[in-house]
Amino acid sequence: MPDKKPSSTKIGPFELYAVESGRFRLDGGAMFGVVPKTLWSRHIDCDEKNRIPMAMRCLLIKSDNTGKIYLVDTGTGTKFDEKMNSIYAVDHDHSDLLRSLKQCGVAPGDITDIIFSHLHFDHCGGTTYYDEQGELRHRFPNAAYHVNERHLQNALNPNAREKASFLKDNIEPISQSGRLNTVGDNHTYEEGLHSLPADGHSVGQQLPVVEADGKTVVFTADLIPTHVHIPLPWVMGYDMQPIKTLQEKEAYLTRAARENWHLFLEHDAEKEVITVQDDNGKFSVKETMKLSQV
Ligand SMILES: [Zn+2]
Incomplete structure (x- = not known):
């Protein structure tokens, strides 16, 4: 399938682009926790291995005010061997980070800042790659790497349950790059771009927020990976x-419904952006749109 041109929009001084970096699949049961398959399978199809389709949709932010070009997350990248690619059904024919960036008119050297929601492999793997000699290289030579300081400690000293998500060939080059900037909670990157903390998925996860022109776009990362995760117990x-x-x-x-936040979904295979409604604490999708319709 050929790549589709990235959807984009302009709000205030920010140009935003939905940058697909590939597709993969994860176990549907693990994706929905205590929700039985008889329920989640009404909303999303799984394959013969019980895996559901997932996007790795990064967010590119060009700022007129500072000239900075931010990339939020980098997908799995291309470092997996055949076995890992097959376990996760990684698909770069559908889309690829470099091809998608090129369609936005951006070369790897143009990226000034990478904001990591967190350092699980499907969010930071694309930061580095193996060259033809098998050497580990940085994909974005000029970018500062921003990670929440509590998350960095978590990634460097993971518990046994989270360990499989923090891969050595992802974490080490980022932490030893000399370009790593650790940020606190609610960090402001520049006027109109800040982050919100969300610790439940992983300690120190940060959700970047673009706020301008009366509009709010929130990168929900793994707090709300797909629209199917909107109901609270899901x-x-x-x-x-x-x-x-x-x-x-x-x-x-609650805030998203009241303040009409546009939720940018990193992992939803179908929906790029949604808004939500609040019916006395029962939340549901209100509108579905492309980023270009925000
Ligand atoms: Zn994660």
Whole structure:
């Protein structure tokens, strides 16, 4: 399937692009936690291995005010061997980070800042690659890497349950790059671009927020990976602190409905952006749109 041109929009001084970096698949049961398959399978199809389709939709942000070009997350990248590619059904024919960036008129050297929501492999793997000699190289030679400081500690000292998500050939080059900038919670990158903390999935996850022209676009990362995760109890089995996720979803979705936030979905294979409605604490999708319609 040929790549589709990335959807884009301009709000205030920011040009935003939905940058697809590839597709992959994860176990449907793990993606929906305590929700039985008889329920989740009404909303999303799985393959013969019980895996559901997932996007790795990064967000490119060009700022007129500072001239900076931010990339939020980098997908799995291309470092997996055949076995890992097959376990996760990684598909770069559908889309690829470099091809998608090129369609936005951006070369790897143009990226000034990479904001990592967190360092699980499907969010930071594309930062580095193996060259033809098998040497590990940085894909974006001029970019500063921004990671929440609590998350970095978590990634460097993971518990046994989260360990499989933090891969050495992802984490080491980022932490030893000399370009790593650790940020606190609610960090402001520049006027109109800040982040919100969301610890339930992984300690120190940050959700970048673009706010301008009366519009708010929130990169929901793994707090709300797909639109199917909008109902409060639909929390991933992967989450380290599911009760915390529940509280964070309730707080953020309440604001999202009241303040008409546009939720940018990193992992939804179909929907790029949604808004939500709040019916006395029962949340549901209100509108579905492309980023270009925000
Ligand atoms: Zn994650």
